Amino acid sequence: MEPETRVSRTGQLVNEEESMPVSSVPPRVLFQRPLKENPRLSRPEEPRPAEKSVLRDLRMSTHAKIQRSERLFQSMLLIGGTFVLALFATVLGVCLVEAWPSIHRFGFSFLWTSTWNPHRQIFGAWTYIVGTFWVTGIALGFAIPIAILSSLFLSDYSPKWLVGGVSTLMEMLAGIPSIVFGAFGIIFVVPLLRDHIEPFLANTLGTRWEFFNGDNMGYGILAAGLVVGIMVIPLVATVTRDSLIMVPRETVEAAYALGSTKAETVFFVKLPAVVPGIIGSVILGFGRAIGETMAVLLLIGNQASIPSSIQDVGYTISSLLANTFTYAVIDPLYSAAEIELGLILLLISLVVNTLGRELLMKLMGGRLAGSVGGG
Amino acid sequence: MAETVRPEKGLSPFRKVRNLLLGSLTAIAFVLAVTPLLAIIYVAYDRGKSALSLSFITSLPAGFPVGIEGGILNGIVGSLILVVIASLFSVPIGIWAGLYLWDQSHTRMAKTTRLFSDLLLGVPSVIWGVVGFYVFSTNTGYGFHWGFSGLAAGLTLGFIMVPIVTRVTEQALHDVPMSYIEGALALGASRFQMVRGLAIPAAITGIGTGILLGVLNVLGQTAPLVFTNYYNTGIPHSLVGSNGSVGDLAMQIFIYIHEPSKELHVKAMAAALVLTVIVLLLDMGIRLLAWGSRKYAQKNG
Numbered sequence: 001m002e003p004e005t006r007v008s009r010t011g012q013l014v015n016e017e018e019s020m021p022v023s024s025v026p027p028r029v030l031f032q033r034p035l036k037e038n039p040r041l042s043r044p045e046e047p048r049p050a051e052k053s054v055l056r057d058l059r060m061s062t063h064a065k066i067q068r069s070e071r072l073f074q075s076m077l078l079i080g081g082t083f084v085l086a087l088f089a090t091v092l093g094v095c096l097v098e099a100w101p102s103i104h105r106f107g108f109s110f111l112w113t114s115t116w117n118p119h120r121q122i123f124g125a126w127t128y129i130v131g132t133f134w135v136t137g138i139a140l141g142f143a144i145p146i147a148i149l150s151s152l153f154l155s156d157y158s159p160k161w162l163v164g165g166v167s168t169l170m171e172m173l174a175g176i177p178s179i180v181f182g183a184f185g186i187i188f189v190v191p192l193l194r195d196h197i198e199p200f201l202a203n204t205l206g207t208r209w210e211f212f213n214g215d216n217m218g219y220g221i222l223a224a225g226l227v228v229g230i231m232v233i234p235l236v237a238t239v240t241r242d243s244l245i246m247v248p249r250e251t252v253e254a255a256y257a258l259g260s261t262k263a264e265t266v267f268f269v270k271l272p273a274v275v276p277g278i279i280g281s282v283i284l285g286f287g288r289a290i291g292e293t294m295a296v297l298l299l300i301g302n303q304a305s306i307p308s309s310i311q312d313v314g315y316t317i318s319s320l321l322a323n324t325f326t327y328a329v330i331d332p333l334y335s336a337a338e339i340e341l342g343l344i345l346l347l348i349s350l351v352v353n354t355l356g357r358e359l360l361m362k363l364m365g366g367r368l369a370g371s372v373g374g375g
Numbered sequence: 376m377a378e379t380v381r382p383e384k385g386l387s388p389f390r391k392v393r394n395l396l397l398g399s400l401t402a403i404a405f406v407l408a409v410t411p412l413l414a415i416i417y418v419a420y421d422r423g424k425s426a427l428s429l430s431f432i433t434s435l436p437a438g439f440p441v442g443i444e445g446g447i448l449n450g451i452v453g454s455l456i457l458v459v460i461a462s463l464f465s466v467p468i469g470i471w472a473g474l475y476l477w478d479q480s481h482t483r484m485a486k487t488t489r490l491f492s493d494l495l496l497g498v499p500s501v502i503w504g505v506v507g508f509y510v511f512s513t514n515t516g517y518g519f520h521w522g523f524s525g526l527a528a529g530l531t532l533g534f535i536m537v538p539i540v541t542r543v544t545e546q547a548l549h550d551v552p553m554s555y556i557e558g559a560l561a562l563g564a565s566r567f568q569m570v571r572g573l574a575i576p577a578a579i580t581g582i583g584t585g586i587l588l589g590v591l592n593v594l595g596q597t598a599p600l601v602f603t604n605y606y607n608t609g610i611p612h613s614l615v616g617s618n619g620s621v622g623d624l625a626m627q628i629f630i631y632i633h634e635p636s637k638e639l640h641v642k643a644m645a646a647a648l649v650l651t652v653i654v655l656l657l658d659m660g661i662r663l664l665a666w667g668s669r670k671y672a673q674k675n676g
Contacts, residue, residue, distance in 0.1 A: 066565060073567045077478055080471030081488040087537060088491040091498060094509045149404030157401055166409065172658045173412040177595020179625045180647045183632045184415045187422055187644060230411045237408060261390055263397035291499025293598040294629060318501045322601050325505070329513070339505060346502045353497025354490075 095343045102336035110340060116304055118328075123337035125344060130306050131221070131314035132345070135296055138225025138310075139232055139289045144282055146229075147236035148271075154237075155244040156266050167241065174234035182295035185227040190299065193226075194218030198311050214311025219301040221314045227299055228292050232285040239284060243277025243363060244270060277363050283356030291349050293318040317345045416651060423645030431645060441608045442631055443638045447646050449622030452610050453525070454594065456621050460529025460614075461536050461593050466586055469540025473582075474570060476541065477548040489545075495538035504602030507531030512603045524619030525611060528604030532596060536589035543588060547581020548574055580668035587661045594654060597625040606630055624650045 102110065102123060113124025154163055198216040206213035214220075247270050255269040301313025302323060321342055328334040386394070431446040438444035472492065479485045511519045511527030521527045551574055559569045575582070600606075600623055607620040614621070624646060631643035 070566055073565070073570075074479070077471070077475040078484070080468065080473075081475035081479075081485065083468045084472045084488050084492045084495070084537065084541060087534060088495055090510065091495070091502065091506050094506045095502065098505075098509060146404045146408050149401045150408040153401035153405040157398055158405070168662065170409070170412070172655055172662075173415075175591055175654055175658050176412075176415065176651055177597070177625055177654060179595060179597045179628050180415060180419070180651055183628055183643055183647045184418055186632050187640065188414065188418050230415075233408050234412070261386065261394040263394040264390070266401075267397055287497055291501065293499070293501050294625075298629075298632065318499060318598070321501045321505065322598050325508075325602060329508075342502050342505055345499055349497050349499050350494050354494060357493060357497075 091346075095339055095346060099336050099340040099343050101333055102340040105333065106337075106340075110337075111344075114306065118331065118334045121333055123333070125317075125341050127304050127306055128315055128317045128320055128341055129344065131300070132290060132316040132318070134221045134307055134314060135224045135228060135292075135300065135316055136286060136289045138221060139228035139292075140282065140286060142226055142229035143232040143236055143285060143289075147233045147281075147285075148240055148278060150233075151237045151241040151244060152266055152271065154241055156262070156270070167238070170234045171238055174231075174238065178231060178292060178295045181227050181231050182298035185223055185295060185299045189223050189227055190218035192218075193223050198222070201311070211309050212311070214309045216311065217301070217313070219299060219313055220311055221300060221307050222310050224296045224300040224314075224316075227295050228289050231292065231295065232289050235288055236281045236285045239281035239360065240274065240278055243274045243281075246277075246363075247273045276359065280356050280359035280363065283352055283359065287349050287353040287356060290352070291318060291345065293322050297322050317341045416648070419644045419648040419651060423641055423643075423648050426641045426645040427648070432649060435610070436608050440634060440636065440639065442627075442642055443636070447622075447624065447627060447642075447649065449608055449610055450624040450627040450646065451649075453607065453621035453623045454625075456525055456614070457529045457532055457600075457604075457623060458590055458594060460526060461532035462586065462590060464530055464533030465536035465540055465589060469537050469585070469589070470544050470575075470582060472537070472541040473544025473548065473585075474574075476545040477574075478566070478570070480545075492538045492541050496542065500535065500596055500598040503531055503535050504599040507534065507599055508602040521615045522617050522619065523604050524616060525604055525614040525621035526619065528600050528621070528623075529614075531599045531603045532593045535596065535599070536593050539589040539592060540582075540585050543585025544578070544582050547578040547585065550581060551577040580664055580671075584661050584664050587657060587664070591654060591657050591661070594657070595625050595650060597623075597629050600626050601629075624653075 106113070106123065110123065110125055111129070112126050113122070114126035115122045115124050116127060117123075154166060158166070194216055195218075198214065198218070201212045202214060202216065204212075251269060251273060252265060255265040260269070296316050297319035300316060300319055302315055302319060303313040304315045304320075305312070307314045321338055325335070325338055328338050432451060433448055434446040435448050436442040436445040472488070476485050476489050476492070480489075507527060507530070509516070509518055511521050511530060512523055514520050514522065519527070555573055555577065556569060559573050560566075564572070604620050604623070604626075606626045607622045609622070611619055611621055613619050628643045628646050628650065631639040631646065634640075
């Protein structure tokens with residue numbers, strides 16, 4: 001430190017360090033400023049300008065400016081979050097407000113009324129709910145076994161070089177737009193069903209059970225269900241494979257050590273271990289299948305009747321909305337009834353998607369690509 | 376593989392047969408799962424190849440019924456317009472909301488917001504169409520009264536994109552090591568400086584992936600367009616009002632495949648092939664981006 005020079009009482013300039021050698025005094029004294037009297041004090045004291053100190057500037061800015069700017073930044077971010085909330089409120093609000101005339105008029109009986117007559121102003125959702133669940137059920141019944149078995153193949157049986165490529169391919173193909181699946185259905189699946197599969201079904205199983213008999217049209221819940229099933233397979237297979245990878249190696253090795261064959265290990269040890277993951281993936285697949293619109297609209301035949309056989313045509317909620325909503329807008333009650341159908345679909349898929357996502361989150365620690373419902 | 380050499384001598388015939396049977400069952404299921412997906416591309420190529428040429432993607436549809444001659448330029452341009460509008464709307468909001476969810480992830484408000492953002496991911500596209508119709512397109516009641524128009528459809532698609540971008544942005548920001556953030560804050564950076572100078576640059580590939588993922592999800596959406604922007608055989612001069620509809624690839628496929636005309640089906644399959652190729656290229660872009668950033672992270676420790 002630079003030796004401090006000050007004016008002594010006698011008016012003589014004294015170097016403090018000389019007058020008071022550091023080594024000779026106890027260290028505590030060094031920190032106490034020696035009492036002094038300023039000769040100029042006889043004049044009225046004017047306030048000295050505040051010393052410039054970087055530290056104090058910083059401290060002041062911490063308490064005032066930084067705090068304010070941080071708070072500003074925080075609230076700006078909050079606005080961003082509010083957008084998402086507002087978006088959700090818009091979705092739910094629009095559906096509720098626009099569906100209100102129908103909810104008010106029909107109450108809960110809307111759910112199990114199967115009449116849909118715009119001229120007599122009677123609307124009921126039962127036909128469409130049943131059709132939706134038919135298509136979803138056929139799709140999942142077709143997709144789940146295939147998806148699970150093929151994910152077992154990918155995780156255990158396939159040669160190593162195949163795994164990476166095929167998994168990537170499956171994930172990529174899951175992104176093909178649903179309208180392309182629908183076009184594929186019309187060009188390929190419908191003629192295939194009409195000319196080969198449906199006559200075959202009618203001639204074999206149809207002779208015993210009326211359920212498999214029908215008109216061999218190609219269009220109908222079977223075609224729609226199969227195509228939606230094809231769309232769901234990659235989703236279920238990918239998620240199942242991800243959970244199969246996480247089966248601990250010790251479990252598998254223990255099964256082998258106990259003398260089980262490969263198939264026994266895979267089917268009776270690994271598969272039961274991933275049941276929660278499979279349930280989660282099936283729930284997600286259900287959520288995807290139930291909201292499917294354009295492919296179903298093109299393939300289901302769009303006839304408002306409850307299917308009694310697997311070859312019947314039908315109608316789903318989403319395809320009804322996409323098909324007739326632009327006519328329905330003219331009549332407030334008609335459009336309200338359609339939107340109430342949409343509200344039912346919305347609630348089902350919200351519950352289902354949340355359930356599946358939460359289940360998988362718990363299992364896999366949170367990493368999950370979002371899948372948008374339908375297209 | 377070490378596990379291939381296993382003594383399977385003393386097995387009973389039942390177990391041997393079961394072993395083989397279950398194994399081949401998985402192989403059959405695998406073939407059944409992959410074949411239809413590849414068949415889609417093959418059928419689209421096979422049925423559409425007579426229409427495929429360079430002029431198919433550079434000319435407007437012509438003839439009667441419209442589309443029987445000419446190409447799909449209107450659809451490509453329209454899809455591009457819609458995707459650009461959707462991205463312009465959803466990318467700032469999505470990143471903003473993602474930043475919020477990341478920065479204040481401990482608060483109850485943020486947890487609620489995350490729940491609702493996840494719920495939005497599960498909304499079926501028909502519902503988005505209905506919402507878009509009542510917010511943008513309807514001519515009665517509240518709303519913007521834009522009619523069936525490109526702007527309405529683009530913003531509806533933007534609605535669909537918002538939760539996707541939000542979610543992926545948040546995830547990408549969570550992947551930035553906490554020590555970087557703490558270091559920046561300890562050096563005296565304000566939160567805004569930290570976000571602008573450190574967090575967003577570090578997460579930029581993840582955010583880019585999220586945007587591409589959103590575009591991928593939005594590109595093939597047809598149902599919302601039925602409600603907000605039907606179709607246009609030409610290229611519109613404005614995006615709002617009664618002449619504001621844009622063409623769209625997915626909508627074009629839908630309309631062509633809905634007609635019983637053989638020629639239109641050929642055009643539809645060719646258009647489907649073009650759409651599929653675009654989507655797959657985009658998907659490959661996402662994967663390359665993710666792969667590149669992983670490599671980059673490995674190289675730089």
